[in-house]
Amino acid sequence: MKKYTKVFQGTAFSSKSPKEVQILKESLFCINDNGMIEKVVAPEDADYQILLDAYQGLENFHCLAEGQYFLPGFVDLHVHAPQWAQAGTALDIPLYDWLNTYTFPLESKFSDLDFAKDVYQDVVRTLLANGTTTALYFATVHKEASLLLAEICAEKGQRGLVGKVVMDNPEQNPEYYRDVDTQTALADTEEFILAVKELANSTKQGVYPVVTPRFIPSCTDDALKGLGELAAKYDTYVQSHCSESDWEHGYVQDRFDKNDAFALHDFGLLRDKSIMAHCNFLNHDDADLFAETGTAVCHCPISNAYFANSVIPIAHLHSKGVDIGLGSDISGGFSPSLFDNARQAVMSSRMLEDGVNTVLPAKERGVPNSRITINEAFYFATSGGGESLNLPIGRLTENYAWDVQIIDTTIDAAKLPIFYANEDLHDVFQKIMYLVRPENIREVWVQGEKVHSRV
Structure with missing residues (x-):
């Protein structure tokens, strides 16, 4: 199996086109030595569970908590x-x-x-x-x-x-x-x-x-x-x-x-x-x-x-x-x-x-x-x-840099009004864009390296 420097699991929002937001639900993002996204694996893909079994529990595996989401930097x-x-x-x-x-x-x-x-x-x-x-x-x-x-x-x-x-x-x-x-x-x-x-x-x-x-x-x-x-x-x-x-x-x-x-x-x-x-x-x-x-x-x-x-x-x-x-x-x-x-x-x-x-x-x-x-x-x-x-940044897709912000919608001082476990993810995205404050930005990564963390 291909070895990755880091593997991230969670739901992400990324632009599919100027007017359409792509929702990558509970996907795996496989990051190489250069900090680039080498592979994005959806839950329905054949190798999803294989990768999950191989990396889950390792130090280089990062899984988002409930109420957290990836956005591009x-x-x-x-x-x-x-x-x-x-x-x-x-x-x-x-x-x-x-x-x-x-x-x-x-x-x-x-x-x-x-x-x-x-x-x-x-x-x-x-x-x-x-x-x-x-x-x-x-x-x-x-x-x-x-x-x-x-x-x-x-x-x-x-x-x-x-x-x-x-x-x-x-x-x-x-x-x-x-x-x-x-x-x-x-x-x-x-x-x-x-x-x-x-x-x-x-x-x-x-x-x-x-x-x-x-x-x-x-x-x-x-x-x-x-x-x-x-x-x-x-x-x-x-x-x-x-x-x-x-x-x-x-x-x-x-x-x-x-x-x-x-x-x-x-x-x-x-x-x-x-x-x-x-x-x-x-x-x-x-x-x-x-x-x-x-x-x-x-x-x-x-x-x-x-x-x-x-x-x-x-x-x-x-x-x-x-x-x-x-x-x-x-x-x-x-x-x-x-x-x-x-x-x-x-x-x-x-x-x-x-x-x-x-x-x-x-x-x-x-x-x-x-x-x-x-x-x-x-x-x-x-x-x-x-x-x-003209740089491969700004999207969470293969061959782009792993530049992300991890958004936490559950922070006590800045909780977003999300009250349903199955709330439509398009609505969650809009609430993030309109309501997020710096307190909600839990971590920031650039080129596969963590550059900011809010305790």
Whole structure:
């Protein structure tokens, strides 16, 4: 019989398609040395009882208790790691003022590696405790602190994709917080890429360097061009903000006489490994360009409610073949939980479809066919995030990483309202998605290794 490193038994929920959740009832998940799901065995399969007899009672056999379920680990496609230190503050002012009054002064402090270590250790620990097994991080302009974040991800077992932020435009960035000049920004970025690639050689779950122009206003043309060339040279991921707010969208149109999508594409920054945050103001041509280049959209529903001046037509973009994932956007979004963001994604989509201005007749008030379901929000938080990154994550199926959160619905302080032993599992899934709190996340595993446990 084939030997497995670990075998898990329990009921799991995973996306079968964007709109359909697959229920894997009392299945066995066989994990290999690399932390990948090598085999999924259903109770009706011929070898189910053979495997159960062979592994039950062994140290590497893990059986869920009554009321516990497996979910895939969440994939957060947009986190400003340094901003964890200001999460939950100053969300009532415009984006431009928020950045210059609060965010840039905070991020400038990350030249202090002791301060950076305190914040970065805590944000990685917090995201893991909230079920986020993969995170796409903006760091700061500081090369050393950005590398420290990648090292902390590696150490704590989170799959981290980390970008040293580029901000070299003296007209848009404060003197106290920006790259020294364009050449230094590009040289630091290249050195950062090489250092993270070296770190990845000894990191089981993977860490990845990400080319990261903060957004077009922050960067000179030469920096944008140079970053596109570095992304091509090293085949790296690319992340930025795109068409987020009225101000940012309008700035790019004034500077380039085109929308963000086409401006970024001209600099080689839209590619199959590109993930652009927000994208609220994408038009039809922009969306077609995203689909054509393989560029993904990171939907940040909580943050968008504060800073985007709009509700993104996420259902429309997905229908055009654009990959979609979900992001917390700490700290433009106050919550580190993708459960919270999945819930807000559903609510925002309903508001877009139904409209909010009661002065208008109902038929004129909203945008038809805009709503998404909780099944779709779950897909964006898991499988959609994995597809956006082109990584085998976000699904509980063979040849995917064993990235899971074990949900306990029976915790005294956060018990879910499940009162029937035979309650429909689709209903259980919905209750999990709408009601789970961090207390319910009993364990988190990444690439077959336990990275978080709640006693």
